[in-house]
Amino acid sequence: MTMNRISEKVTKSQIWRSIFRHRFSDTSRNRVLTVVSNFFLHVHPPKVHRTGLRITHTFCLGGLTFYMFIVEVVTGVLLMFYYRPTVEYAYLDMRLLEHSVKFGVVMRNLHRWAAHAMVILVMMHMLRVFLTGSYKPPREFNWVVGVVLLVLTLLLSFTGYLLPWDQLSFWAITVGTRMGGATPFLGADGPFHSVLGIRPDNDVRYLLLGDTAVGENALLRFYVLHCIFLPLAATVLMLVHFWRIRKDGGISHPL
Amino acid sequence: MGIEEKKLDDVYRDEYAFVLPDLVIKEAIAVIVASIGLLLWSMTVNAPLRSIADANKTENPAKAPWYFVGLQELLVYFDPWIAGVTVPTLIILGLMLIPYLDVSKSGVGTYRLRGRKAAASSFIFGFSMWIILILVGQFLRGPNWQFYWPWEDWSVAKSAEETLVNMSQWSGMGLLALYFGLGLTLPKLLYRKFLQKMGVARYVAAVTLVLLMYGVVVKIILRLAFNVRYILVTPWFNI
Numbered sequence: 001m002t003m004n005r006i007s008e009k010v011t012k013s014q015i016w017r018s019i020f021r022h023r024f025s026d027t028s029r030n031r032v033l034t035v036v037s038n039f040f041l042h043v044h045p046p047k048v049h050r051t052g053l054r055i056t057h058t059f060c061l062g063g064l065t066f067y068m069f070i071v072e073v074v075t076g077v078l079l080m081f082y083y084r085p086t087v088e089y090a091y092l093d094m095r096l097l098e099h100s101v102k103f104g105v106v107m108r109n110l111h112r113w114a115a116h117a118m119v120i121l122v123m124m125h126m127l128r129v130f131l132t133g134s135y136k137p138p139r140e141f142n143w144v145v146g147v148v149l150l151v152l153t154l155l156l157s158f159t160g161y162l163l164p165w166d167q168l169s170f171w172a173i174t175v176g177t178r179m180g181g182a183t184p185f186l187g188a189d190g191p192f193h194s195v196l197g198i199r200p201d202n203d204v205r206y207l208l209l210g211d212t213a214v215g216e217n218a219l220l221r222f223y224v225l226h227c228i229f230l231p232l233a234a235t236v237l238m239l240v241h242f243w244r245i246r247k248d249g250g251i252s253h254p255l
Numbered sequence: 256m257g258i259e260e261k262k263l264d265d266v267y268r269d270e271y272a273f274v275l276p277d278l279v280i281k282e283a284i285a286v287i288v289a290s291i292g293l294l295l296w297s298m299t300v301n302a303p304l305r306s307i308a309d310a311n312k313t314e315n316p317a318k319a320p321w322y323f324v325g326l327q328e329l330l331v332y333f334d335p336w337i338a339g340v341t342v343p344t345l346i347i348l349g350l351m352l353i354p355y356l357d358v359s360k361s362g363v364g365t366y367r368l369r370g371r372k373a374a375a376s377s378f379i380f381g382f383s384m385w386i387i388l389i390l391v392g393q394f395l396r397g398p399n400w401q402f403y404w405p406w407e408d409w410s411v412a413k414s415a416e417e418t419l420v421n422m423s424q425w426s427g428m429g430l431l432a433l434y435f436g437l438g439l440t441l442p443k444l445l446y447r448k449f450l451q452k453m454g455v456a457r458y459v460a461a462v463t464l465v466l467l468m469y470g471v472v473v474k475i476i477l478r479l480a481f482n483v484r485y486i487l488v489t490p491w492f493n494i
Protein backbone atom coordinates (compact mmCIF):
# COMPACT_ATOMS: atom_id res chain seq x y z
CA MET A 1 0.00 0.00 0.00
CA THR A 2 1.26 3.49 -0.70
CA MET A 3 1.52 6.18 1.96
CA ASN A 4 -1.57 7.88 0.57
CA ARG A 5 -3.67 4.77 0.82
CA ILE A 6 -2.58 4.22 4.39
CA SER A 7 -3.34 7.75 5.46
CA GLU A 8 -6.67 7.51 3.65
CA LYS A 9 -7.48 4.36 5.60
CA VAL A 10 -6.50 5.93 8.88
CA THR A 11 -8.29 9.22 8.45
CA LYS A 12 -11.46 7.54 7.27
CA SER A 13 -11.60 5.08 10.13
CA GLN A 14 -14.26 5.44 12.76
CA ILE A 15 -11.70 5.98 15.52
CA TRP A 16 -10.00 8.84 13.72
CA ARG A 17 -13.25 10.51 12.79
CA SER A 18 -14.52 10.23 16.34
CA ILE A 19 -11.55 12.35 17.42
CA PHE A 20 -11.12 14.81 14.55
CA ARG A 21 -14.39 16.02 13.11
CA HIS A 22 -13.00 17.73 10.05
CA ARG A 23 -10.76 17.17 7.07
CA PHE A 24 -7.23 18.45 6.77
CA SER A 25 -7.21 19.73 3.21
CA ASP A 26 -5.91 23.29 3.31
CA THR A 27 -9.01 25.42 3.17
CA SER A 28 -9.97 28.39 5.31
CA ARG A 29 -12.81 26.38 6.74
CA ASN A 30 -10.53 23.57 7.86
CA ARG A 31 -8.01 25.97 9.34
CA VAL A 32 -10.76 27.42 11.47
CA LEU A 33 -12.24 24.04 12.35
CA THR A 34 -8.86 22.65 13.43
CA VAL A 35 -8.59 25.41 16.01
CA VAL A 36 -12.15 25.63 17.28
CA SER A 37 -12.81 21.90 17.42
CA ASN A 38 -9.62 21.12 19.34
CA PHE A 39 -9.82 21.57 23.08
CA PHE A 40 -6.18 22.63 23.43
CA LEU A 41 -6.00 24.87 20.39
CA HIS A 42 -9.21 26.65 21.17
CA VAL A 43 -7.51 28.88 23.72
CA HIS A 44 -6.77 30.68 20.47
CA PRO A 45 -9.31 32.41 18.27
CA PRO A 46 -9.32 31.17 14.66
CA LYS A 47 -7.50 34.28 13.49
CA VAL A 48 -5.23 36.75 15.25
CA HIS A 49 -4.05 40.23 14.41
CA ARG A 50 -0.72 40.20 12.62
CA THR A 51 0.87 42.52 15.21
CA GLY A 52 0.57 39.82 17.84
CA LEU A 53 2.23 37.34 15.52
CA ARG A 54 5.47 39.27 15.27
CA ILE A 55 8.10 37.70 17.50
CA THR A 56 9.30 41.13 18.56
CA HIS A 57 5.86 42.04 19.85
CA THR A 58 5.54 39.40 22.57
CA PHE A 59 8.88 37.57 22.32
CA CYS A 60 6.58 34.71 23.28
CA LEU A 61 7.34 35.56 26.90
CA GLY A 62 3.88 34.90 28.34
CA GLY A 63 3.63 31.66 26.40
CA LEU A 64 7.05 30.53 27.57
CA THR A 65 6.20 31.41 31.17
CA PHE A 66 3.22 29.11 30.80
CA TYR A 67 5.39 26.43 29.24
CA MET A 68 7.79 26.60 32.19
CA PHE A 69 4.80 26.12 34.47
CA ILE A 70 3.85 22.98 32.56
CA VAL A 71 7.42 21.69 32.84
CA GLU A 72 7.23 22.36 36.58
CA VAL A 73 3.99 20.42 36.92
CA VAL A 74 5.33 17.40 35.03
CA THR A 75 8.73 17.24 36.71
CA GLY A 76 7.19 18.18 40.05
CA VAL A 77 4.76 15.27 39.99
CA LEU A 78 7.64 12.93 39.15
CA LEU A 79 9.70 14.31 42.04
CA MET A 80 6.78 13.80 44.41
CA PHE A 81 7.11 10.03 43.91
CA TYR A 82 10.50 10.18 45.58
CA TYR A 83 10.13 12.86 48.20
CA ARG A 84 8.84 12.76 51.76
CA PRO A 85 8.31 16.14 53.43
CA THR A 86 9.68 15.33 56.88
CA VAL A 87 12.82 16.50 58.60
CA GLU A 88 13.87 12.87 58.87
CA TYR A 89 13.62 12.01 55.18
CA ALA A 90 13.57 15.16 53.03
CA TYR A 91 17.32 15.59 52.68
CA LEU A 92 17.91 11.87 52.47
CA ASP A 93 15.44 11.64 49.59
CA MET A 94 17.29 14.39 47.73
CA ARG A 95 20.52 12.38 48.08
CA LEU A 96 18.76 9.19 47.01
CA LEU A 97 17.46 11.04 43.98
CA GLU A 98 21.09 11.65 43.09
CA HIS A 99 22.36 8.16 43.71
CA SER A 100 19.65 5.63 43.12
CA VAL A 101 16.95 7.14 40.90
CA LYS A 102 17.44 6.92 37.16
CA PHE A 103 17.53 10.44 35.72
CA GLY A 104 16.80 11.69 39.21
CA VAL A 105 19.41 14.42 38.98
CA VAL A 106 18.25 15.62 35.58
CA MET A 107 14.67 15.60 36.83
CA ARG A 108 15.60 17.71 39.82
CA ASN A 109 17.73 20.04 37.70
CA LEU A 110 14.90 20.50 35.22
CA HIS A 111 12.54 21.36 38.04
CA ARG A 112 14.98 23.82 39.59
CA TRP A 113 16.12 25.58 36.41
CA ALA A 114 12.66 25.78 34.90
CA ALA A 115 11.53 27.48 38.12
CA HIS A 116 14.28 30.07 37.79
CA ALA A 117 13.48 30.47 34.11
CA MET A 118 9.82 31.00 34.95
CA VAL A 119 10.64 33.82 37.37
CA ILE A 120 12.91 35.50 34.84
CA LEU A 121 10.41 35.04 32.02
CA VAL A 122 7.48 36.40 34.01
CA MET A 123 9.51 39.50 34.89
CA MET A 124 10.41 40.02 31.25
CA HIS A 125 6.79 39.37 30.23
CA MET A 126 5.62 42.11 32.58
CA LEU A 127 8.21 44.48 31.14
CA ARG A 128 7.08 43.70 27.59
CA VAL A 129 3.41 44.18 28.49
CA PHE A 130 4.25 47.51 30.06
CA LEU A 131 6.39 48.75 27.18
CA THR A 132 3.72 47.90 24.62
CA GLY A 133 1.11 49.74 26.69
CA SER A 134 -0.91 46.55 26.82
CA TYR A 135 -2.27 47.29 30.30
CA LYS A 136 -4.34 50.21 29.05
CA PRO A 137 -8.11 49.94 28.60
CA PRO A 138 -9.67 47.49 28.03
CA ARG A 139 -6.88 45.30 29.42
CA GLU A 140 -6.55 46.89 32.89
CA PHE A 141 -7.96 43.97 34.79
CA ASN A 142 -5.83 41.39 33.03
CA TRP A 143 -2.77 43.34 34.15
CA VAL A 144 -4.04 43.05 37.73
CA VAL A 145 -4.53 39.30 37.27
CA GLY A 146 -0.98 39.25 35.91
CA VAL A 147 0.41 40.94 39.01
CA VAL A 148 -1.24 38.29 41.18
CA LEU A 149 0.32 35.65 38.91
CA LEU A 150 3.71 37.28 39.39
CA VAL A 151 3.30 37.06 43.17
CA LEU A 152 2.13 33.45 42.93
CA THR A 153 5.13 32.58 40.75
CA LEU A 154 7.50 34.04 43.35
CA LEU A 155 5.70 32.24 46.18
CA LEU A 156 5.79 28.94 44.27
CA SER A 157 9.53 29.31 43.88
CA PHE A 158 10.02 30.41 47.46
CA THR A 159 8.03 27.55 49.03
CA GLY A 160 9.87 25.05 46.85
CA TYR A 161 13.20 26.42 47.96
CA LEU A 162 12.80 24.98 51.47
CA LEU A 163 11.99 21.42 50.41
CA PRO A 164 15.54 20.06 49.82
CA TRP A 165 16.16 20.80 53.51
CA ASP A 166 19.82 21.65 53.11
CA GLN A 167 21.75 24.56 54.64
CA LEU A 168 21.04 26.79 51.66
CA SER A 169 17.30 26.31 51.79
CA PHE A 170 17.01 26.34 55.55
CA TRP A 171 18.78 29.68 55.96
CA ALA A 172 17.21 31.28 52.92
CA ILE A 173 13.74 30.56 54.31
CA THR A 174 14.82 31.58 57.80
CA VAL A 175 16.03 34.94 56.46
CA GLY A 176 13.00 35.34 54.20
CA THR A 177 10.36 34.59 56.81
CA ARG A 178 12.14 36.65 59.47
CA MET A 179 10.98 39.66 57.46
CA GLY A 180 7.40 38.54 57.96
CA GLY A 181 7.95 38.85 61.69
CA ALA A 182 8.56 42.57 61.12
CA THR A 183 5.06 43.22 59.76
CA PRO A 184 3.54 46.28 61.45
CA PHE A 185 0.79 45.27 63.91
CA LEU A 186 0.87 41.56 62.91
CA GLY A 187 4.51 40.55 63.41
CA ALA A 188 6.14 40.07 66.80
CA ASP A 189 9.15 42.20 65.78
CA GLY A 190 7.13 44.81 63.90
CA PRO A 191 6.12 48.25 65.08
CA PHE A 192 2.83 48.42 67.02
CA HIS A 193 2.79 44.66 67.64
CA SER A 194 1.66 45.14 71.23
CA VAL A 195 -1.54 46.92 70.14
CA LEU A 196 -3.09 43.58 69.19
CA GLY A 197 -1.20 41.54 71.75
CA ILE A 198 0.99 39.92 69.11
CA ARG A 199 3.78 37.63 70.37
CA PRO A 200 6.25 35.34 68.57
CA ASP A 201 3.86 32.45 69.11
CA ASN A 202 0.82 34.04 67.50
CA ASP A 203 2.10 36.40 64.78
CA VAL A 204 2.01 36.06 60.98
CA ARG A 205 5.37 34.35 60.93
CA TYR A 206 4.01 31.70 63.27
CA LEU A 207 1.06 31.27 60.94
CA LEU A 208 3.43 30.69 58.03
CA LEU A 209 5.86 28.38 59.83
CA GLY A 210 3.54 26.64 62.25
CA ASP A 211 6.24 27.33 64.82
CA THR A 212 8.53 30.10 66.02
CA ALA A 213 11.37 28.79 63.84
CA VAL A 214 11.78 26.87 60.60
CA GLY A 215 11.28 23.19 61.41
CA GLU A 216 9.08 20.15 60.87
CA ASN A 217 5.85 22.15 60.67
CA ALA A 218 7.26 24.74 58.29
CA LEU A 219 8.47 21.96 55.99
CA LEU A 220 5.02 20.41 55.87
CA ARG A 221 3.27 23.76 55.37
CA PHE A 222 5.60 24.79 52.59
CA TYR A 223 5.20 21.37 50.97
CA VAL A 224 1.41 21.57 50.93
CA LEU A 225 1.45 25.17 49.72
CA HIS A 226 4.03 24.28 47.07
CA CYS A 227 2.42 21.12 45.74
CA ILE A 228 -1.28 21.84 46.13
CA PHE A 229 -2.51 25.27 47.06
CA LEU A 230 -0.24 27.52 45.00
CA PRO A 231 -0.27 25.45 41.78
CA LEU A 232 -4.07 25.28 41.95
CA ALA A 233 -4.37 29.00 42.54
CA ALA A 234 -1.92 29.73 39.72
CA THR A 235 -3.78 27.39 37.36
CA VAL A 236 -7.11 29.07 38.02
CA LEU A 237 -5.64 32.53 37.53
CA MET A 238 -3.84 31.51 34.34
CA LEU A 239 -7.14 30.26 32.95
CA VAL A 240 -8.71 33.61 33.83
CA HIS A 241 -5.67 35.38 32.33
CA PHE A 242 -5.94 33.54 29.01
CA TRP A 243 -9.71 33.89 28.84
CA ARG A 244 -9.45 37.60 29.51
CA ILE A 245 -6.88 38.09 26.74
CA ARG A 246 -9.58 37.06 24.27
CA LYS A 247 -12.41 38.91 25.99
CA ASP A 248 -10.27 42.05 25.94
CA GLY A 249 -9.83 41.84 22.18
CA GLY A 250 -6.76 39.63 21.82
CA ILE A 251 -3.11 40.64 21.97
CA SER A 252 -2.81 44.42 21.86
CA HIS A 253 -2.21 46.10 18.53
CA PRO A 254 -2.16 49.71 17.35
CA LEU A 255 -5.58 50.92 16.32
CA MET B 256 -7.96 33.42 -11.21
CA GLY B 257 -11.52 32.40 -10.54
CA ILE B 258 -13.74 34.50 -8.32
CA GLU B 259 -13.67 31.87 -5.59
CA GLU B 260 -9.88 31.80 -5.45
CA LYS B 261 -9.63 35.59 -5.47
CA LYS B 262 -11.92 35.77 -2.46
CA LEU B 263 -9.78 33.24 -0.62
CA ASP B 264 -6.73 35.33 -1.41
CA ASP B 265 -8.36 38.38 0.17
CA VAL B 266 -9.07 36.41 3.29
CA TYR B 267 -5.39 35.55 3.55
CA ARG B 268 -4.30 39.11 3.06
CA ASP B 269 -6.30 41.05 5.65
CA GLU B 270 -4.60 42.15 8.85
CA TYR B 271 -5.72 39.02 10.65
CA ALA B 272 -3.81 35.80 10.08
CA PHE B 273 -4.94 32.25 10.67
CA VAL B 274 -3.77 30.85 13.99
CA LEU B 275 -3.14 27.63 12.14
CA PRO B 276 -0.44 27.53 10.91
CA ASP B 277 0.94 31.06 11.43
CA LEU B 278 0.77 31.21 15.23
CA VAL B 279 0.90 27.54 16.09
CA ILE B 280 4.14 27.02 14.19
CA LYS B 281 5.79 29.83 16.14
CA GLU B 282 4.59 28.41 19.43
CA ALA B 283 5.93 25.03 18.45
CA ILE B 284 9.32 26.49 17.60
CA ALA B 285 9.41 28.43 20.88
CA VAL B 286 8.61 25.29 22.86
CA ILE B 287 11.25 23.25 21.04
CA VAL B 288 13.95 25.90 21.51
CA ALA B 289 13.03 26.34 25.18
CA SER B 290 13.04 22.58 25.76
CA ILE B 291 16.46 22.14 24.19
CA GLY B 292 17.86 25.05 26.19
CA LEU B 293 16.38 23.75 29.40
CA LEU B 294 17.66 20.20 28.80
CA LEU B 295 21.17 21.39 28.01
CA TRP B 296 21.15 23.56 31.13
CA SER B 297 19.90 20.68 33.27
CA MET B 298 22.42 18.20 31.90
CA THR B 299 25.38 20.49 32.47
CA VAL B 300 24.64 22.35 35.70
CA ASN B 301 23.44 20.68 38.87
CA ALA B 302 20.99 22.32 41.24
CA PRO B 303 22.81 23.14 44.47
CA LEU B 304 22.53 20.78 47.42
CA ARG B 305 24.64 21.62 50.46
CA SER B 306 24.93 19.71 53.69
CA ILE B 307 21.79 18.90 55.64
CA ALA B 308 19.96 21.76 57.35
CA ASP B 309 21.35 22.58 60.76
CA ALA B 310 19.69 25.24 62.90
CA ASN B 311 22.84 25.49 65.02
CA LYS B 312 25.20 26.19 62.13
CA THR B 313 24.44 29.63 60.73
CA GLU B 314 25.32 30.21 57.10
CA ASN B 315 27.25 33.42 56.57
CA PRO B 316 26.05 35.13 54.49
CA ALA B 317 22.56 33.62 54.63
CA LYS B 318 21.00 34.76 51.40
CA ALA B 319 17.34 34.67 50.43
CA PRO B 320 16.54 33.13 47.02
CA TRP B 321 17.86 35.47 44.32
CA TYR B 322 14.47 37.02 43.46
CA PHE B 323 14.12 38.23 47.07
CA VAL B 324 17.74 39.25 47.49
CA GLY B 325 16.86 42.77 46.31
CA LEU B 326 14.64 43.17 49.36
CA GLN B 327 17.33 41.69 51.55
CA GLU B 328 19.76 44.22 50.12
CA LEU B 329 17.36 46.97 51.22
CA LEU B 330 17.82 45.75 54.81
CA VAL B 331 21.16 47.57 54.73
CA TYR B 332 19.29 50.83 54.40
CA PHE B 333 15.94 50.21 56.08
CA ASP B 334 14.46 48.46 59.08
CA PRO B 335 12.87 45.10 58.30
CA TRP B 336 9.30 46.39 58.52
CA ILE B 337 10.07 48.70 55.60
CA ALA B 338 12.42 46.55 53.51
CA GLY B 339 10.67 43.23 54.04
CA VAL B 340 7.03 44.17 54.35
CA THR B 341 6.09 47.73 53.42
CA VAL B 342 8.19 47.99 50.26
CA PRO B 343 6.99 44.72 48.70
CA THR B 344 3.39 45.52 49.66
CA LEU B 345 3.62 48.93 48.02
CA ILE B 346 5.29 47.46 44.95
CA ILE B 347 2.47 44.95 44.47
CA LEU B 348 -0.19 47.57 45.14
CA GLY B 349 1.53 50.10 42.90
CA LEU B 350 1.87 47.61 40.04
CA MET B 351 -1.81 46.74 40.29
CA LEU B 352 -2.78 50.41 40.21
CA ILE B 353 -0.73 51.28 37.10
CA PRO B 354 -3.59 50.79 34.60
CA TYR B 355 -5.91 52.91 36.72
CA LEU B 356 -3.45 55.74 37.35
CA ASP B 357 -2.00 56.05 33.85
CA VAL B 358 -4.64 57.93 31.90
CA SER B 359 -2.63 58.32 28.70
CA LYS B 360 -4.20 56.36 25.88
CA SER B 361 -1.16 56.44 23.62
CA GLY B 362 1.29 53.72 22.81
CA VAL B 363 -1.03 50.71 22.88
CA GLY B 364 0.34 47.79 20.92
CA THR B 365 3.68 49.38 20.08
CA TYR B 366 7.04 49.89 21.74
CA ARG B 367 7.02 53.61 20.93
CA LEU B 368 7.02 55.48 24.22
CA ARG B 369 6.11 58.87 22.79
CA GLY B 370 3.34 60.53 24.79
CA ARG B 371 3.93 58.39 27.87
CA LYS B 372 7.28 59.64 29.12
CA ALA B 373 6.35 60.06 32.78
CA ALA B 374 4.77 56.63 33.14
CA ALA B 375 7.45 54.85 31.14
CA SER B 376 10.39 56.49 32.88
CA SER B 377 8.98 55.71 36.35
CA PHE B 378 8.34 52.08 35.48
CA ILE B 379 11.69 51.57 33.81
CA PHE B 380 13.42 53.23 36.75
CA GLY B 381 11.69 50.93 39.24
CA PHE B 382 12.32 47.84 37.13
CA SER B 383 16.02 48.69 36.80
CA MET B 384 16.28 49.28 40.52
CA TRP B 385 14.79 45.85 41.13
CA ILE B 386 17.43 44.25 38.89
CA ILE B 387 20.32 46.30 40.26
CA LEU B 388 19.46 45.53 43.89
CA ILE B 389 19.24 41.84 43.03
CA LEU B 390 22.61 41.91 41.27
CA VAL B 391 24.30 43.74 44.16
CA GLY B 392 22.78 41.45 46.78
CA GLN B 393 23.49 38.29 44.85
CA PHE B 394 26.99 38.94 43.54
CA LEU B 395 28.55 41.72 45.59
CA ARG B 396 27.67 40.79 49.16
CA GLY B 397 29.81 38.49 51.25
CA PRO B 398 30.04 37.45 54.91
CA ASN B 399 28.06 39.70 57.28
CA TRP B 400 26.53 41.24 54.16
CA GLN B 401 29.71 43.25 53.63
CA PHE B 402 30.44 44.58 50.17
CA TYR B 403 32.90 42.44 48.18
CA TRP B 404 33.88 42.84 44.55
CA PRO B 405 33.76 39.54 42.67
CA TRP B 406 37.56 39.32 42.64
CA GLU B 407 37.88 39.95 46.37
CA ASP B 408 38.48 37.09 48.77
CA TRP B 409 35.62 36.40 51.15
CA SER B 410 37.96 35.00 53.77
CA VAL B 411 39.53 38.44 54.22
CA ALA B 412 37.23 39.97 56.81
CA LYS B 413 36.00 43.49 56.28
CA SER B 414 35.60 45.80 59.22
CA ALA B 415 31.97 46.28 60.09
CA GLU B 416 32.88 49.56 61.80
CA GLU B 417 30.81 52.36 60.44
CA THR B 418 29.75 55.34 62.42
CA LEU B 419 26.20 56.08 61.45
CA VAL B 420 24.28 59.11 62.54
CA ASN B 421 20.59 59.84 62.84
CA MET B 422 19.20 63.08 61.54
CA SER B 423 17.86 65.36 64.25
CA GLN B 424 14.13 65.31 64.88
CA TRP B 425 13.53 68.64 63.17
CA SER B 426 15.77 68.20 60.18
CA GLY B 427 14.31 64.74 59.62
CA MET B 428 10.72 65.92 59.73
CA GLY B 429 11.65 68.96 57.69
CA LEU B 430 13.29 66.84 55.02
CA LEU B 431 10.29 64.53 54.75
CA ALA B 432 7.83 67.44 54.64
CA LEU B 433 9.92 69.20 52.03
CA TYR B 434 10.34 66.05 49.93
CA PHE B 435 6.67 65.15 49.85
CA GLY B 436 5.45 68.76 49.78
CA LEU B 437 7.61 69.72 46.83
CA GLY B 438 7.12 66.33 45.23
CA LEU B 439 3.37 66.66 45.28
CA THR B 440 3.23 70.26 44.06
CA LEU B 441 6.09 70.51 41.56
CA PRO B 442 4.70 68.16 38.90
CA LYS B 443 1.46 70.11 39.03
CA LEU B 444 3.22 73.44 38.61
CA LEU B 445 5.59 72.25 35.90
CA TYR B 446 3.04 70.30 33.88
CA ARG B 447 -0.33 71.81 34.54
CA LYS B 448 -2.05 69.24 32.37
CA PHE B 449 -1.08 66.37 34.70
CA LEU B 450 -3.56 67.27 37.39
CA GLN B 451 -6.25 68.26 34.91
CA LYS B 452 -6.09 65.01 33.02
CA MET B 453 -5.73 62.74 36.02
CA GLY B 454 -8.06 64.26 38.59
CA VAL B 455 -7.00 64.81 42.19
CA ALA B 456 -7.30 61.24 43.50
CA ARG B 457 -5.24 59.70 40.69
CA TYR B 458 -2.70 62.49 40.86
CA VAL B 459 -2.12 62.17 44.59
CA ALA B 460 -1.94 58.36 44.47
CA ALA B 461 0.40 58.24 41.47
CA VAL B 462 2.73 60.99 42.64
CA THR B 463 2.89 59.56 46.17
CA LEU B 464 3.80 56.11 44.89
CA VAL B 465 6.47 57.49 42.58
CA LEU B 466 7.85 59.67 45.39
CA LEU B 467 8.04 56.65 47.68
CA MET B 468 9.95 54.78 44.99
CA TYR B 469 12.46 57.58 44.49
CA GLY B 470 12.50 57.99 48.26
CA VAL B 471 14.13 54.57 48.56
CA VAL B 472 16.97 55.83 46.40
CA VAL B 473 17.18 59.09 48.35
CA LYS B 474 17.62 57.13 51.56
CA ILE B 475 20.26 54.92 49.94
CA ILE B 476 22.18 58.00 48.84
CA LEU B 477 21.86 59.65 52.27
CA ARG B 478 23.28 56.50 53.80
CA LEU B 479 26.15 56.02 51.37
CA ALA B 480 27.15 59.68 51.13
CA PHE B 481 26.41 60.99 54.62
CA ASN B 482 26.27 57.88 56.81
CA VAL B 483 22.67 58.63 57.75
CA ARG B 484 21.08 55.76 59.63
CA TYR B 485 17.59 57.13 60.22
CA ILE B 486 15.90 60.16 58.77
CA LEU B 487 13.24 60.10 61.42
CA VAL B 488 13.36 58.46 64.83
CA THR B 489 10.15 57.96 66.79
CA PRO B 490 9.44 55.89 69.88
CA TRP B 491 7.49 53.41 67.73
CA PHE B 492 9.37 53.12 64.48
CA ASN B 493 12.30 54.60 62.59
CA ILE B 494 12.54 55.61 58.98
Ligand code: HEM
Nearest residue numbers: 058062063065066126134142143146147149150250251252
Ligand atom coordinates in the same frame (compact mmCIF):
# COMPACT_ATOMS: atom_id res chain seq x y z
C1 HEM C 1 2.44 33.01 35.47
C2 HEM C 1 2.49 34.13 34.93
C3 HEM C 1 1.94 34.55 33.57
C4 HEM C 1 1.58 33.80 32.48
C5 HEM C 1 1.67 32.28 32.32
C6 HEM C 1 1.13 34.71 31.48
C7 HEM C 1 0.73 34.34 30.20
C8 HEM C 1 0.37 35.22 29.21
C9 HEM C 1 0.23 34.89 27.82
C10 HEM C 1 0.47 33.52 27.20
C11 HEM C 1 -0.12 36.03 27.17
C12 HEM C 1 -0.31 36.17 25.65
C13 HEM C 1 0.70 37.10 25.04
C14 HEM C 1 2.11 36.84 25.37
O1 HEM C 1 2.57 35.68 25.29
O2 HEM C 1 2.81 37.80 25.73
C15 HEM C 1 -0.26 37.07 28.15
C16 HEM C 1 -0.66 38.36 27.91
C17 HEM C 1 -0.80 39.33 28.88
N1 HEM C 1 -0.28 39.29 30.16
FE1 HEM C 1 0.44 37.65 31.05
N2 HEM C 1 1.17 35.98 31.98
C18 HEM C 1 1.67 35.93 33.24
C19 HEM C 1 1.94 37.00 34.06
C20 HEM C 1 1.61 38.30 33.77
C21 HEM C 1 2.03 39.46 34.53
C22 HEM C 1 2.96 39.42 35.72
C23 HEM C 1 1.44 40.54 33.94
C24 HEM C 1 1.52 41.99 34.33
C25 HEM C 1 1.76 42.44 35.48
C26 HEM C 1 0.66 40.07 32.81
C27 HEM C 1 -0.13 40.86 32.01
C28 HEM C 1 -0.57 40.47 30.77
C29 HEM C 1 -1.35 41.31 29.89
C30 HEM C 1 -1.90 42.72 30.20
C31 HEM C 1 -1.50 40.59 28.69
C32 HEM C 1 -2.19 41.06 27.41
C33 HEM C 1 -1.06 41.54 26.54
C34 HEM C 1 -1.48 42.08 25.22
O3 HEM C 1 -2.67 42.22 24.97
O4 HEM C 1 -0.55 42.40 24.45
N3 HEM C 1 0.81 38.71 32.73
N4 HEM C 1 0.07 36.55 29.39
